Each structure stands twice: as structure tokens, then as C-alpha cells.
Amino acid sequence: MNAEELANILAEHSLFANCGEAELADLILRGHFMQYKKGDELIMQGDPGNSLLILLSGYARTSMIASNGHEIVLDYAEAGQVLGEIALLDGGERTASVTAIEPTSALSITREAFEEILAKHKNMALRLLQVMASRIRMANSMIEGDRAYTSGPRLARYLLRLSVVGAEEGRLKLNLSQSELGNFAGMSREHINRQLSTWSEDQIVAVENGKVRILDHAMLSHIAEADS
Amino acid sequence: MNAEELANILAEHSLFANCGEAELADLILRGHFMQYKKGDELIMQGDPGNSLLILLSGYARTSMIASNGHEIVLDYAEAGQVLGEIALLDGGERTASVTAIEPTSALSITREAFEEILAKHKNMALRLLQVMASRIRMANSMIEGDRAYTSGPRLARYLLRLSVVGAEEGRLKLNLSQSELGNFAGMSREHINRQLSTWSEDQIVAVENGKVRILDHAMLSHIAEADS
DNA sequence: TACCAAATGTGACTAATGTCACCAACATGC
DNA sequence: GCATGTTGGTGACATTAGTCACATTTGGTA
Numbered sequence: 148m149n150a151e152e153l154a155n156i157l158a159e160h161s162l163f164a165n166c167g168e169a170e171l172a173d174l175i176l177r178g179h180f181m182q183y184k185k186g187d188e189l190i191m192q193g194d195p196g197n198s199l200l201i202l203l204s205g206y207a208r209t210s211m212i213a214s215n216g217h218e219i220v221l222d223y224a225e226a227g228q229v230l231g232e233i234a235l236l237d238g239g240e241r242t243a244s245v246t247a248i249e250p251t252s253a254l255s256i257t258r259e260a261f262e263e264i265l266a267k268h269k270n271m272a273l274r275l276l277q278v279m280a281s282r283i284r285m286a287n288s289m290i291e292g293d294r295a296y297t298s299g300p301r302l303a304r305y306l307l308r309l310s311v312v313g314a315e316e317g318r319l320k321l322n323l324s325q326s327e328l329g330n331f332a333g334m335s336r337e338h339i340n341r342q343l344s345t346w347s348e349d350q351i352v353a354v355e356n357g358k359v360r361i362l363d364h365a366m367l368s369h370i371a372e373a374d375s
Numbered sequence: 376m377n378a379e380e381l382a383n384i385l386a387e388h389s390l391f392a393n394c395g396e397a398e399l400a401d402l403i404l405r406g407h408f409m410q411y412k413k414g415d416e417l418i419m420q421g422d423p424g425n426s427l428l429i430l431l432s433g434y435a436r437t438s439m440i441a442s443n444g445h446e447i448v449l450d451y452a453e454a455g456q457v458l459g460e461i462a463l464l465d466g467g468e469r470t471a472s473v474t475a476i477e478p479t480s481a482l483s484i485t486r487e488a489f490e491e492i493l494a495k496h497k498n499m500a501l502r503l504l505q506v507m508a509s510r511i512r513m514a515n516s517m518i519e520g521d522r523a524y525t526s527g528p529r530l531a532r533y534l535l536r537l538s539v540v541g542a543e544e545g546r547l548k549l550n551l552s553q554s555e556l557g558n559f560a561g562m563s564r565e566h567i568n569r570q571l572s573t574w575s576e577d578q579i580v581a582v583e584n585g586k587v588r589i590l591d592h593a594m595l596s597h598i599a600e601a602d603s
Numbered sequence: 604t605a606c607c608a609a610a611t612g613t614g615a616c617t618a619a620t621g622t623c624a625c626c627a628a629c630a631t632g633c
Numbered sequence: 634g635c636a637t638g639t640t641g642g643t644g645a646c647a648t649t650a651g652t653c654a655c656a657t658t659t660g661g662t663a
Contacts, residue, residue, distance in 0.1 A: 272500035272504065276504060284470055287470055333522045337613080341650095344612080552641090563621055563622080572643090
């Protein structure tokens with residue numbers, strides 16, 4: 148893959164959309180192109196964090212294993228997203244793993260390169276601050292959901308979060324197994340199954356060969372806000 | 376309060392400890408000094424976020440009200456902490472309120488001033504990035520706690536989080552009512568009460584005139600890591 | 604195609620924790 | 634010093650969702 152192709156991919160996505168050419172060029176020059184198969188770990192929990200990744204293609208799951216063995220899925224990342232910036236910034240261990248859930252490529256940037264780029268291109272820091280602000284918002288909203296809502300509204304929220312914005316027939320961005328949905332929404336696989344069955348009867352979602360499709364987006368949003 | 380006093384207060388605390396004099400001077404010059412009584416709201420959920428606060432003295436509670444009325448306490452802030460940076464950065468609404476829980480003073484900085492300072496002092500952005508990284512870590516660890524642990528270990532974690540680092544006799548930084556502890560740890564007041572009673576019998580904590588004191592720090596840490 | 608592993612569906616049971624309904628203790632202000 | 638509001642203590646009960654134990658289906662591949 149050459150520099151021009153990389154520049155195109157980067158420019159397509161949010162964070163780098165309004166980067167100047169010089170910034171893009173620097174990123175590409177200083178970054179390493181990485182490729183991963185489905186199931187590969189791009190970042191491993193517990194490792195020292197000396198690099199940052201920019202996802203170029205594919206999807207990856209950010210998850211942590213709690214000390215009692217529970218797997219908690221924090222997010223699913225798509226092309227254009229920055230990964231692993233926290234440990235890079237504060238010098239601590241990686242708190243979560245990132246796993247490719249399909250063939251994936253990324254640009255890897257070392258701390259030295261990152262610091263140089265940051266110093267050279269002032270807007271970069273501001274953009275990164277904004278990315279992190281939105282991460283904190285997302286995390287707070289997960290906490291809110293976990294604390295204040297019962298499983299129904301919570302699952303509704305996570306389904307909505309996975310739903311494609313253009314809402315082409317209510318399909319989800321990712322095809323998650325029920326166990327994985329459980330790890331994402333914080334409920335047991337069995338409970339996910341029962342909830343989906345109920346909603347299926349009520350025509351709120353459809354479950355076809357394991358794939359969830361949202362039929363009644365409005366109703367699901369309503370459930371997501373429910374008092375109980 | 377004059378500039379020199381402000382500079383001293385700022386310099387005492389984490390984020391600004393290694394600020395140059397020029398940076399401190401700019402902050403003070405461009406900031407507004409604010410004072411609040413106990414119970415005043417420094418930041419109100421839902422407002423547009425056009426300023427950032429640096430707490431100079433006192434303690435404040437960051438909390439959000441979920442749409443079903445639940446109050447969720449996200450953090451307690453002390454002098455030196457930056458507040459309200461998220462909405463300032465991404466231009467969105469404030470997602471949480473910040474309330475003084477004792478008489479409190481703060482430096483308020485507008486977006487324009489903040490952007491100027493950021494542009495002028497490069498290290499500022501990096502420091503802020505680090506602050507935000509640690510916020511994300513904290514939020515992730517709350518999610519982990521909520522998801523993976525039962526109420527016992529969770530309460531233990533929150534008590535430890537409130538415990539003074541120098542551990543002078545295990546006193547807590549703040550004297551929270553049991554309801555407030557509940558909002559912080561995500562459990563009902565009654566359940567907090569029962570849990571504290573049990574631990575009190577086992578000499579893990581002492582409850583004296585409503586104030587919690589940690590007697591057996593090691594045991595509490597052990598509970599905080601427990602499997603169930 | 605036949606097999607195996609993984610994913611799904613479902614009933615019965617259990618554990619954890621919230622809710623409700625009190626009463627007691629304490630502090631505060633008049 | 635009394636009235637009142639807030640906080641703390643505790644029992645009984647309801648509810649939610651997890652766990653366990655299977656049967657069933659699906660999908661991939663030898």
C-alpha cells in the first residue's frame with residue numbers, strides 16, 4: 148500500500164478528515180502499516196503502551212477482562228478510529244485489549260513519532276482532545292445505562308448504538324453472537340436470548356439466522372428511555 | 376485574592392505543578408475568580424458548555440441525573456482539578472452537574488481564553504490530554520466495577536477511592552451520608568447500611584456518628600478484588 | 604454428506620439486591 | 634425545650650437477572 152492510498156483512507160474518516168496534507172504525510176511517513184487476521188490482538192491488556200494505532204480498515208473489539216474473569220466489551224472500533232492513545236499518553240499499562248473481529252489493517256505510531264507530530268501540528272492535539280472528550284461522554288453514558296436502567300432498556304441502547312446511521316432496513320453494523328452482545332450490554336447470553344425472543348414476538352426486532360434486525364426503531368428508542 | 380496567591384494555589388496541585396510562570400500568569404489573567412456556597416451548582420447538566428473551571432479550594436460532586444430520575448455520582452473533585460472540559464472541547468451540552476459540597480472557589484476560563492492559552496503554551500495541551508486519559512481510565516474502571524463485581528467488592532472499591540492516601544487512621548476524604556455513598560457506589564441506601572453494619576461487626580470499618588472509618592485497609596482491598 | 608463445534612432456545616432454580624414500611628436517633632431552629 | 638426534618642437501622646417481601654442443565658439448530662469443512 149502506498150502513501151497516496153493511505154492518505155485517501157485517512158482523509159475519508161472523521162478525525163483526519165480536515166487534516167492538512169502535511170499532517171497526513173507525516174503520519175504516513177512515521178507510521179508502520181500493520182495487517183491483522185480475524186482474532187488477532189492489536190493491543191493486549193497489561194502490555195506497556197508505547198504506540199498508538201489508527202484503524203484503516205476492518206472492525207475491532209475493545210474489551211477488558213475483569214479480575215474475576217468477566218469479559219467486558221467497551222466498544223467496537225471502525226476505520227478511522229484512534230486506538231490505544233490512553234496508555235500512550237499517561238505511560239501506564241494497557242487497560243483493555245483490542246481484537247480484530249475481521250481482517251483489519253492499521254497504522255501504528257510510536258510514542259516518539261507521535262510526540263513529534265503533536266509538536267509540529269498544533270491542531271492535532273486539539274483534535275485528539277475532542278476524540279477523548281467523546282470517549283468520556285460515551286463511557287459516562289455506559290455508566291448511566293448500567294446504573295439506572297434494567298436489562299431491557301440497556302439492551303435497546305446497545306442495539307441502537309450498533310445500528311447503522313443510514314438505517315438501511317435496521318441492519319446492525321456488526322453481526323454479533325448473543326454471547327458477545329451479552330458481553331457488550333452486560334447481561335447473560337440466556338437473558339439476551341429471552342429478551343430478543345420477546346421483542347421478536349412484538350415485532351420490535353427480527354432474528355434471522357442469528358442476525359438481529361431492528362424492525363421498529365421508534366419503539367426501541369422508546370424502550371431505551373423507559374423508566375424501569 | 377491576588378495573582379500571587381492564585382499562582383501558589385495552582386502550583387500546589389497536580390495538573391499545574393510544573394506549569395511555567397508564564398502559563399500560570401496567563402491562566403490567572405484570563406480567568407475569573409468564582410466563589411460558591413455549599414450546595415451551589417458550578418456546572419449544570421443540560422447547559423451549553425462554554426467554559427472550564429479549575430477548582431481552587433473546597434470539594435465538589437460531579438453527578439448526573441438519568442432520565443428516570445436516578446442520581447449517579449461520577450466523582451468528587453478537589454482543589455487543582457479541572458472541571459467541565461468535555462463540553463468545552465466538543466461544544467456539546469454538559470452531561471453532568473457539578474455541585475459544591477462545601478464552600479468552594481474556582482477559576483473560570485472561557486473558550487476563547489482557553490484556546491488562546493492552549494495555542495500559546497504547547498505543554499498545556501499535552502497535560503490536558505493526560506488528565507483526560509486518566510479520566511477515561513477511571514470511567515473504565517467504574518464500568519468494570521459495575522459489571523463484574525457484586526455490591527460488596529464495589530462498595531469496598533469506592534471506600535478505598537475515598538480514603539486519604541496518607542491514610543491518617545483510615546479516615547475518608549469526605550463525609551458522605553449513606554444515601555450519597557449509595558449514589559456513588561450504585562446501590563441503595565439500605566444496602567449500604569447493611570453492608571457497613573456487617574463490616575463493622577467484622578472490624579473492617581468503624582461507623583461512628585455516621586462517619587465511616589477504615590480499620591482494616593488490607594482486608595478491604597482484599598474484598599475489593601474478590602471473585603464474587 | 605456426515606460430522607463436529609459453535610451458537611441458540613428454554614425450563615427450573617437461586618442469588619442478589621431493590622423496595623416498602625416502619626421506627627429510632629440526632630440535629631436544627633424557633 | 635419542643636417541633637420538625639434529615640439521616641440511620643432493620644425486617645419482610647418482590648423482582649430481576651444470573652446459573653445450570655439440557656435439547657436443538659446452524660455452519661463450516663473434511
